[in-house]
Amino acid sequence: MLAYIIRRVLQSLLVLLVVGLVAFSMFRFVGDPIDNMLGQERTVADIERLRDQLGLDDPFVVQYWNFLEGAVQGNFGISYRQGRPVAEIIADRAPATLELAAVSGILALGFGIGLGIFTAIRRNGFSANLIMTLSLVGVSLPTFLIGILLIYIFSVELGWLPSFGRGETTQIGGWSTSFLTESGLKALILPAITLGLYQMTLIMRLVRSEMLEVLRQDYIRFARARGLREKSVNFRHALKNTLVPVITVTGLQLGSIIAFAIITETVFQWPGVGLLFINAIQFVDIPVMAAYLMLISVMFVGINLIVDLLYFAIDPRLRIDGRH
């Protein structure tokens, strides 16, 4: 087991290195940061000096190496735009994105699994069919459209919820949270739904189809033939067997909730790392982009590792295979 984890962590490191390499090879196509950094009255000498200072003339492999050298020491460089350390900027912004992603993830998981089970058990019921039909909306509408629709209905027409920002936040240590104020919680509702809706419908449809498959199995019949309660048959015997594929997909989806928060954050002007990244692209703020991409890949890789470990927790057959 420990050997497996170590092996996986090493593999993950390799993945991270490759992601960074690909990212750095592409930064030169985004534009020239110098244009934005120096004002109108720049001289060629200024440009040359700055370019040399930032190492922009080096081959991208060398730039990447310099970035890595700094990164392993916890130094992600200085933002071209804000002139502050990137680590500090991201640490400022991360709580907003992480809180949003956590709430969306919990919404998506809770409702996704719950509704999935419900629609599978009441396969032919009216409400189950209604939910299934409505879920097509969640799968087919693009995120930004859902966001705009929600803003139109709940902010513009009804005026119940704010259409942008985080509301008031409270500082706890270095972490700014919007969980503790009413306006913060209110501001969280629409973005969280927008971000989580697609994942929720996806998880729900997956749970439903897996559950229907499992309910046809002999061991479910046998569980019934032994006189077990429906509750026990559905939630103990059936649900557990649907979890392995569900966890795989859910793990990847949770990663993408954080990664694709970019769109939701743009629609709601949510002050998180996604919005930071969009602004960084416009300004060709290479240190910020590099740090953001690395952060996202760390999360993806980390979640994947957790998912693989969860398999072991759920399916005893894998534990045995691991020993050989």
Add this chain to the structure above:
Amino acid sequence: MSAEPVLSVRDLVVEIPTRGGLLRPVDRVSYDIGAGEILGVVGESGAGKSMTGNAVIGLLDRPARITSGEIWLNGERIDQLSMRELRKRRGKQIGMVFQDPLTSLNPLIPIGQQLTETIREHLPVTAAEARQRAIRSLEEVGIPAAAERIDSYPFEFSGGMRQRVVIALALCAEPSLVIADEPTTALDVSVQAQIIALLKRLCRERGTAVMLVTHDMGVIAETADRVAVMYAGRLAELGPVREVLTEPHHPYTSGLMGSTPLASKGQPRLHQIPGSMPRLGALPDGCAFNPRCPKAQDKCRQNPEPRIGPADPRAACWFPLGETA
């Protein structure tokens, strides 16, 4: 047979509504099983054997349903009970053994937990007592080192061992009736005999009534006390196993026996019954067997076969073999 039968099925009809009309996979079937008795139910695939068993335990897959007839278990009528009441009797009064031990155990739950959950569902015992009972029932079905293996997962057992676990599960709440649906079909030949012997021994010891559904005449000959032969959803012949097998009254049973390697020793080729069992949607008029029957006469083509009763207490036939031959 002893005083009151454990299971008594009267004129049971199971119907499946389809677009092409109403199908009757089980058509007016009646039989009794007494305590400690093993009734073998034989027939071809689709003859309604398993469907009868599923109807008794109340696990028919929709849209199949019981449309008429009665099922009595220990003096209580159970075919009209609510799902909830029926559930309480499943496992406790009726146990069921399925065909494939590889798929009938939940792969993600240790066998001990599957046993204790069943025991605790039906008997008022504590978790520790349930565990003791589970170990004892694993010992009874011949699982070596039961106390150590109780926390193992199903995939850690061989097919034969898993079927023993399945039997332990079916019997752990001491039901008075066990329905064994092809319990050995998925097993190695070498293991089949052990499993059958085990089932037989346990039921003898406890006086459990057994409905043994199979298409294996050899298993029936070795195990059953009485045998019910089914054809196209109907009961063709019902009687003590020795008599039915050695001296069948129904032409179908006779044909079936002729087609069994066991009974036709020495013949160069196995006998075949011409034709095949009709589909349920296309049953012939008169006796269901008449197009394939060597003795069919006009009467057989015009009138439905007689019920097992006055004409022949054993076979549903107008011209039973015992008398005309």
